[in-house]
Amino acid sequence: MYYLYRLLTRLSASAVLKRRLKAGKEDAKRINERMGKASLRRPDGALLWMHGASVGEVTSLITLTKKIKKAYPSLDVLITSGTKTSANLLAQRQMDGVFHQYIPLDHPAWVKNFLDHWAPDAAILAESELWPNLLMSVKARDIPTALVNARLSPKSFKNWSKLKGFAGQMLSTFSVILTQTDEDKTHYTQLGHNNVITAGNIKYSAPPLPYDAAELARLQTKFKDRPIWVYASTHADEEALACRVHAHIKKTLPSVLTLIVPRHPERRDAIAAKCDVEMGAPVLFRSAMATPPENTEIYIADTLGELGLFYRLADIAVIGRTFSNDGGGGHNPLEAAQLGCVTLYGPFFQNLKDIFNEMHDQGAAFLVRTEHALQTEILKLFLDPVLQKQYQDTALNYMKDKADILENTYQEIIHILPPSIKGGA
Known part of the structure; x- marks a missing residue:
């Protein structure tokens, strides 16, 4: 199944990207990033990579990033996303040592370009970002990875259950999966992961939206x-x-x-x-x-x-x-x-x-x-x-009453961070 998926993405990714660009869904000035071609130089030293699909996921990751940066202030953090609105959000919420790139579409060569350039020491993905080429490439490089704020709707769970072996292969990339609810925990466990913890939804811990x-x-x-x-x-x-x-x-x-x-x-x-x-x-x-x-x-x-x-x-x-x-x-x-x-x-x-x-x-x-x-x-x-x-x-x-969710998530995350990151505290 995975090899068929790799072939299909090789054949279709360019056309998908062109359609999205024509529809105004892509940033034309940064389109190369969607092909894994970085527009920024990788900073020296340890790098934590965090990824969320759009505004909601990125908002949660900003909250978690601030918590991690407080413990490791010299750590550089790359946040990726797939929408223009999320890129604008990160531009507005500027943080020292934190920068944004668009995530490449799930084409094997584009994923390789991205990982070759950034070479992250650890990765944190948010919610339900399950891209097979990306996950399998991360696994092949032995990058410690966590899925946070994880959720899986009944419909998605039903679909993945039909491909349980394929799903289990992807999920094995994650050292830990931190879910929003017990129902989500059950779904991920039944798909074959053996380290799933209900941590709650980080959205509850997000700081108030900024204002003038x-x-x-x-x-x-x-x-x-x-x-x-x-x-x-x-x-x-x-x-x-x-x-x-x-x-x-x-x-x-x-x-x-x-x-x-x-x-x-x-x-x-x-x-x-x-x-x-x-x-x-x-x-x-x-x-x-x-x-x-x-x-x-x-x-x-x-x-x-x-x-x-x-x-x-x-x-x-x-x-x-x-x-x-x-x-x-x-x-x-x-x-x-x-x-x-x-x-x-x-x-x-x-x-x-x-x-x-x-x-x-x-x-x-x-x-x-x-x-x-x-x-x-x-x-x-x-x-x-x-x-x-x-x-x-x-x-x-x-x-x-929801203030402790961020701390719970953070305490689980630090267990997967390698010495290259923790040494920079």
Whole structure:
């Protein structure tokens, strides 16, 4: 099976990369990195390589990186990812001795280029990044490797179970697998790994999203005493939904301000067209008007790295991709809860179902299944500030109770780090 996969990736990787580039999913200036050709020189000394697919995984790795760098301050860390948004995130969160490259596509020669150049002393991969050529090449070089924040959905587990021998061969690359839940632990164990530990989800331990304090103060002054809610990380059709919800709430609360933060800001033209139809008038985009007038009704933050600002500005947050039935199944609700928002989400949350379900059970987030229910819940919260404050405090306390997950993960990770890294402490 593995040899067939190697052949298929040799034949298809170039075409896949060209399609992604044409679709705007790749950074044309750094396209060589996707073929394993480094754009940076490898630093001298020990190097820890960490990899996460996109923004969510990279956010967790940043948290873990800071913990490791505190113990080993002279250690250089390479973080790889596969999306432009995650690269932008790392550019915004600059850290000494930490740098970014795009991960090569899983072509055998491209993987070899990457590993030949970087020659990492150890590797930490996040969540469910199971690329056969990459993993088998890492194993062949005897690089100590861990899979952290590991998860495996029932669907993925079912698919890998049909290829159990192949899956076991890949998973043997990892010295340890640290899972988010006991269910994930069971899945990885049944696929053949014998060192699987439930450590919890590092997302709980991530620091609050950054923000510009002066900008927050300016916007708070401008929108003083207005009820504000934010629809965060929206996908197709969710912006139009936000406009309809806004129109409904405005009948009772004319001063309501709706903030929309699209997951992919490059969709701004499509968003504008849909919102104009729903509202009957243009909406304001932050990229065009950083200083909105006081009577702004809907403000769309088509900028990168400002979600932390808008969570702090809003009282209520609705989590994106939970009303979009595109198979994605929701974005991270923890960031909103951590900043004291009452957190609401729709019926499609399978991507992070364990987090959503636990938050719901603990009263830290609330499921609203329909557009009408969303309208009703937001309006109820705005009209009852005591209830709103109660829910906000519950969310903050829930997040405080998860503070030990990062430490648990770190303690397991240090066991696999080789002397070349530990000697640099």
